[in-house]
Amino acid sequence: MDYKFPEELKYTPTHEWVRVNDTQATVGITDFAQHQLGDIVFVELPEKGMVFEKGSNAVEIESVKAVGDLKMPLSGEIIEINEKIVDNPELVNSSPFNDGWIIKIAFSHPIEIDELITAHEYKVITQKELQQ
């Protein structure tokens, strides 16, 4: 199985990807994660304005057979949510890094960006998980 790991993005060990520009970050779940979940049927998005700490559960993603959480890769406020995935949750499966983005945050602690991992480091993590 060939999963995608776009090099220009940053990642977390809990299967989120992050695209950082200036003071904002776009966040979604990785190709590996969407594959593990299976066909996604519903995404429970937070409301704009809600504030979360790094590591806390911000979004619930439901498939037919499982429920996954999107954990905040960085602390901050939710400034945008992807309305398209409300009616078309399958976008998260078909285009996890682009049209299937999930939230945009205004992060409050830039230092946390250094704690994100690279595509290569994330790939190693997924390989370990598959072996288990």
Place this chain on the structure above:
Amino acid sequence: MDSETSLNLEGGNEDGQKNYVPKMDLEEINLQDIVPVNLLRQDLPLPNISEVELVRHFITLSSRNYGVDTGIYPLGSCTMKFNPKINEKIARLPGFTQTHPLQDENDGSLEVLYEISKLLGEITGMDAFTLQPAAGAHGELVGLLIIKKYFEIKGLEKKKLIIPDSAHGTNPASAKMAGFSIIELNSNENGEVPLDQLEFAMKEGDVAGIMLTNPNTLGVFDRQIKEITRIVHDNGGLCYYDGANLNPMLEICRPRDMGFDIVHLNLHKTFSTPHGGGGPGSGPIGVIDELSPYLPEPCIISTEQGIVCREGNNKSIGRIKAFWGNFGIIVRAYAYILALGGEGLKRVGQISVLNANYLRVKLMKKYHLPYNRSCQHEFVLSDRNIPNEITTEDVAKRILDYGIYAPTIYFPLIVPGALMIEPTETESMQSLDSFVEIMTKIFEEAKNDPNLLKTAPHCTPIKRLDAVLAARKPILHD
């Protein structure tokens, strides 16, 4: 569905009939004279369908459904054993069905509740029971609320509960409903509880106890069970037994002797009451003496005055259901225990284990058996060595083509691609051999014709259904 099974739930016979209503033998009164017009409804959108059409409809539907009376139903941890027909007759005796829960002259019903408590006490070793919980999960909630109350009264802050990763989903869900958070233990390579992890967790001091089923969902009897309960007790915790897997233990081994303080039973599993397509069930709770004041009320106890109803005990967790419990189910279970007696129940235990091991030994020749040891009443296979990327789901759907029901799939979660098989004691050797033959054929098909499995089932009234569509765009009624 085709036209032969669909029922038009609109309209129907314009006039309808009053076949099932007694003749009005009093003077008719205009409803508008009794109830204000704004509280009366204008139309009632139920269809009017004749009895003959309804009978045909339900007969057709029943022919598209599979039960234990149709064939083997090897769902793991469900104990789909034969439902004795005499119990259906007994449950329908008017003395039982026509009795109101709040009437005085109810000695018969109270006797049933009291006597079954005694028998369940003998079977499990527990001292006092409540028969009110309506299902196993309900019983779990009650048991955990008892634990919560116990520590509350003692003034101890114990908000955590230990649950193994092999546990049924109701365990952590019930824990949450009782206000506990979970510490999950990872079962070791034998499928048993890791004692070191257990000790470590208990040492924190804020753990109320452990929830276990033994044998567990892998069908494995945890040999260290007494050590496990000792560790929990030594650290001030209580031990809860999930009785879903009691069948193999009947008159062989008692949860009390294993060290448990609270036990729930599933009358619709171990005690033969019908599963009903998803209920009604009954999940009585048994406790040790020390915990009996915490039982929900009203509670049947025995005194010198005979069987009485205990109410108003301030340690009780309170009421958990209106009235007495699922009496109609309890009376069937009582009849079952009386019918089998001690020897009969022991035979149930033994043959349920015999049947499971027989299947295990035969099926492991082809299928992967992750925990390669003798099992109790059930065992778990996985899809690991099935060729051509055939999954457990594919196998399950293909089993339906052979006219029998598939085992539980994808549970327990700790076995990827799990196929959980519990034959129960009421399957004959021929039935088991038939099942083995089917499973063997399917394995061959996976090798030689995988597409047949990927697109299964083919012979059922309907082919594989789109579960994704059903969840993305739910249509829950017409």
Place this chain on the structure above:
Amino acid sequence: MDFIPHDNKTIAEMLNVIGISSLEELYQDIPNDLIIKKSNLPSGLTEPDLLRYMENISRKNKNYSNSFLGAGCYYHYIPTIVDFVISRSEFYTSYTPYQAEASQGYLQAIYEYQTLISKLTQMEIANASMYDGSTALAEAAIMATIITRKSTIILLKGIHPEYEEVVKTYCWGQDINIETCTEETLQTKINDNTAAVLIQSPNFFGDIEDVSKITQTVKEKSQNCLIVQVMTDPTCLGVLIPPGSTDIDIFIAEGQSFGISPSFGGPGLGIFTAKKKYLRKMPGRLIGKTKEINGDQEGYILTLQAREQHIRREKASSNICTNQALCSLAALTYLLALGRTGLKEIASQNIQKAHHLKMQLKKLPGYEILNKKPTYNEFLIKCPNIEYLIEACKERNLLPPLTISKYYPEMQNVALVCVTEMNSGESIEAFIDAAQSALKKKEEKN
């Protein structure tokens, strides 16, 4: 009795295949000191002996010719077809329809049940069932706290006392606060932390409430507070306005009146419905309609299972697994058999017959009807002496009404009387006779 098909020869053969020589060896993993050495259970009974034994026990319950007792459990006529359908063993010996393709019969039936309940109540969605009215109400309260993220529940006076107790127990489990109030004090009780207001109508005392008034009161005070209505005898929906028309959020009913015998109070049926927007927070099983993956046929399937405990585990809002499926099937059959014509007639007779009895009791000195609002099939009467009334009822083979002081000790000599379509004109006359006789006895004692 023995339901195990094996003979000793078969057992020996099977032991051989397994590679052991005795049944005892199957339990090698169990420490020896845990093995039961001696059973203290009695020997089993054969079918005729068992039947005789259980018949004797059943006769120790008294069955009356007519009943005036309700209070959450009701005597209605159950059409024969109901037992016919739930006795089909393809239905009752099956389990949860996880393999949809082999369970289309049952799945379709439950879908039809969901449809009829939705139509009858005018609520947007109905689930496949909960245990009973009391636990369904408790789960509705919890659901409201999850939806609103608030932690107080208000119980309006008039809820069945046993239901109130169950709600309190469940809420204590999750540290949810309970407050009680009357319609008059409701406005003052609602605050920012109120997740829901729970109301019963027709209420425990028989009153038919004007629920839309309550809904208005609540919505005026708080936008984020749910209204939950519960009902213990939903046959009244044959004539009363459907709950969905009053803009409530969740509607619960005890479905025992829909084709399930009283059976000492269980099994019952928890009818659970809500507005569509709460779908994903709803507990319980849901059957959905879908299509084949590679075909055109429509079929039925358990759906939105990701809400449930077997997937969500400790994140599930409810732990419910086994529910009351066969009772839903009974209710479906009942509603289809009666049809709109039959259900309307049943409900109409309940109101009329209860009204007849009320009117006759009003004429009796010493008896007073306490309800100020219109009632369905239950009402409260103040009696000169309730024990004499109970006694007189029993003498006439009538199941007496409820002595309300069982739940409300401050209400002495008050009875909760229930009259259904099953009460003949004769039985009503007999009740009046009993009431007169009780009055006479009281007068004589004074």
